Each structure stands twice: as structure tokens, then as C-alpha cells.
Amino acid sequence: MRVLVTGGAGFIGASLLERLIENGANVRVLDNLSTGDFVNISRLLRSGGATMIKGDIRDFKTVKEAASGCELIYHLAAQSSVPRSTEDPALDLEVNVNGTHNVLAAAREAGAKVVFASSSVVYGVPRRVPTPEGEPLTPHSFYGASKAAAEDYCRLYSELFGTPTVILRLFNIYGPGTSKGLMFDLYRKLLRDRRRLEVLGSGLQKKDYLYIDDAVAAFLMASEKAAFEGEAYNIGLGESYTVLQIAEMIFEELGLEGVQVVPKGGTSWAGDVELTQPDVTKAELELGWKAKVGIKEGIRRTLEWFKKSIGPL
Numbered sequence: 001m002r003v004l005v006t007g008g009a010g011f012i013g014a015s016l017l018e019r020l021i022e023n024g025a026n027v028r029v030l031d032n033l034s035t036g037d038f039v040n041i042s043r044l045l046r047s048g049g050a051t052m053i054k055g056d057i058r059d060f061k062t063v064k065e066a067a068s069g070c071e072l073i074y075h076l077a078a079q080s081s082v083p084r085s086t087e088d089p090a091l092d093l094e095v096n097v098n099g100t101h102n103v104l105a106a107a108r109e110a111g112a113k114v115v116f117a118s119s120s121v122v123y124g125v126p127r128r129v130p131t132p133e134g135e136p137l138t139p140h141s142f143y144g145a146s147k148a149a150a151e152d153y154c155r156l157y158s159e160l161f162g163t164p165t166v167i168l169r170l171f172n173i174y175g176p177g178t179s180k181g182l183m184f185d186l187y188r189k190l191l192r193d194r195r196r197l198e199v200l201g202s203g204l205q206k207k208d209y210l211y212i213d214d215a216v217a218a219f220l221m222a223s224e225k226a227a228f229e230g231e232a233y234n235i236g237l238g239e240s241y242t243v244l245q246i247a248e249m250i251f252e253e254l255g256l257e258g259v260q261v262v263p264k265g266g267t268s269w270a271g272d273v274e275l276t277q278p279d280v281t282k283a284e285l286e287l288g289w290k291a292k293v294g295i296k297e298g299i300r301r302t303l304e305w306f307k308k309s310i311g312p313l
């Protein structure tokens with residue numbers, strides 16, 4: 001089967017690409033390498049299982065060319081930083097809304113299904129925790145607004161044009177390959193100073209963290225099991241932990257004692273949502289997907305990777 005992965009040189013895209021190649025798919029990557037890195041996928045490209053188009057999802061002609069002949073599109077390319085979306089809301093709108101529209105229009109022409117990488121941030125500050133998919137979407141950031149709008153375009157392409165789409169609302173994804181997020185930030189700070197660790201905000205922000213292999217499994221299961229009628233699924237661990245709890249787990253795993261944790265105070269960044277925890281029942285019942293890697297095991301594997309890639313403490 002010929003498959004297109006937009007954003008395939010990014011953190012999640014590169015892991016997804018690896019699994020797709022292992023499963024025998026013929027994969028094309030479309031990525032402009034704005035945050036992704038060619039190094040992430042050069043080995044996979046050399047293996048012959050994938051080809052790469054360096055191009056931008058904001059350009060319809062490029063997206064159409066990339067989608068031609070594909071049966072399935074995993075659409076991950078995005079401006080995915082909340083702080084960046086506050087600095088430049090227009091960029092977010094262009095990449096995440098217009099870019100997603102280009103992917104949908106190209107999928108419609110190619111007769112391809114689309115699995116869309118959305119985000120937990122579409123809920124904004126949730127009224128209910130754990131949050132089920134039926135909760136209202138009241139995003140708290142431009143990034144969240146762009147993902148919520150893109151979700152609507154997916155749903156409407158399914159409803160009005162019959163283009164098969166499914167939406168995955170990913171919570172915080174972490175693991176080998178990441179170069180951002182809480183665990184990466186804490187590890188880098190500990191490399192500089194293992195006696196004193198400054199954390200953003202109060203440290204009591206409580207979020208759901210999902211290990212990368214489980215996120216990739218969700219993409220694969222959604223492409224097999226979803227009805228592709230524009231429906232959305234929460235994809236998270238279903239548990240949430242404070243920044244201070246994650247820091248403690250990291251100290252324990254690294255054998256560090258007596259680290260002074262210093263919360264910086266205030267909010268971490270404009271638009272941050274300080275409490276996230278999904279209800280993941282729908283994905284379990286309808287896709288047969290459930291996270292397998294617990295938080296401690298996920299942190300252990302991630303720290304092993306940090307030691308090799310960034311250096312030991």
C-alpha cells in the first residue's frame with residue numbers, strides 16, 4: 001500500500017515511518033524540515049522503503065503531487081508549538097488550517113483516507129477531567145484554535161464530500177527521538193546542574209504523558225479500525241502527573257538524591273493548559289487501542305535514550 005506521511009521527518013512522524021516500513025508499506029514523506037530533521041529519517045530513506053519530497057503543505061501543487069497514487073495519508077505536518085503560535089498566529093493559521101485544507105483537498109482528488117494528528121489543546125481548560133471527546137472545544141491558544149478548525153475541516157470533508165477522515169487528539173507524547181517537552185527540558189537542565197532544578201510555573205501543572213510507541217500504535221490501529229467518518233479519539237495514557245512528580249521519577253531513575261527543585265512561579269507560557277487527562281474509553285472500545293507503556297517504564301526508556309544521544313549525567 002502506498003502511504004503519505006506529512007511531517008514524516010518530525011519526532012512522531014519519524015517513528016511512524018519506521019513502523020510503516022517494517023510493516024511493508026511503500027511510504028512517501030512530505031516535510032519542509034522546518035522543525036524536523038533529515039537526520040531523523042536518512043537511514044530509513046536509505047533502506048529503500050521510503051522516498052522524501054522536501055516541500056511545504058501550504059503549497060497545494062506540492063501536496064497534490066505528494067498525495068497522488070496514495071491510499072492513505074497520515075497528516076502530521078504542523079506548526080506545533082503553543083508559544084510560537086502566540087508570537088505568530090498567522091503562521092499557525094497558514095500551516096495548520098490552510099495546510100490541512102490542502103491535504104484534505106489532495107486526499108479527495110487522490111481518493112485517499114486521512115488520519116489527522118490533532119491535539120488535546122483543542123479542549124482548552126477542560127470542564128470535566130478525565131475529559132471525554134464530547135466535551136466542548138474552547139481552545140486556550142492560537143495553536144489549539146488552529147487544530148480545532150482543522151478538525152472541523154476533516155469532519156466536513158467526510159460529511160460533505162465523503163472523504164474518509166479520522167482525528168487523533170494526542171496528549172503529550174514523549175520518548176526516544178524527542179527534542180522538546182518536559183522530560184527533555186528537565187534532563188538538559190540536570191546535565192547543567194544536578195543539584196538544583198528550576199521548573200516552569202508552580203510545578204503543580206498536571207498532564208497526561210504518552211510514550212511514543214503507544215502513539216505510533218494508535219495511528220496504525222486507527223487506520224485499520226476507524227470508520228473514517230470524521231470522528232475524534234483521545235489518545236493518551238489516561239493518567240496525569242504533576243511536573244514535580246515527573247521530576248521525582250527522573251531523580252529516582254537516575255539515582256539522584258537531594259536535588260533542590262525550584263518552581264519559577266507564574267504560568268509556564270501564555271496559552272498553557274495546566275490540567276489535562278483524557279478519558280480514553282472510546283479509543284479502547286472502537287479502535288481496540290490502549291496505552292501499554294506505563295509512566296515509569298516510559299521514563300526509564302527515554303532516559304536511556306537521552307544518555308546515549310545527549311550524554312550521560
Ligand SMILES: NC(=O)c1ccc[n+]([C@@H]2O[C@H](COP(=O)([O-])OP(=O)(O)OC[C@H]3O[C@@H](n4cnc5c(N)ncnc54)[C@H](O)[C@@H]3O)[C@@H](O)[C@H]2O)c1
Nearest residue numbers: 007009010011012032033034035036056057077078080173
Ligand atoms: N509531540 C506531541 O506531544 C504532540 C501532542 C499533540 C499533537 N501533536 C501533533 O502531532 C504532529 C507531530 O508532532 P511532532 O511532535 O512530531 O512535531 P514535530 O515538530 O517534530 O514534527 C512536525 C513536522 O512537520 C514539519 N512541518 C512543519 N511545517 C510544515 C509545512 N508547512 N510543510 C511541511 N512540513 C512541515 C516539520 O518540519 C516537522 O518535521 C503535529 O501535528 C502536532 O501538532 C504532537
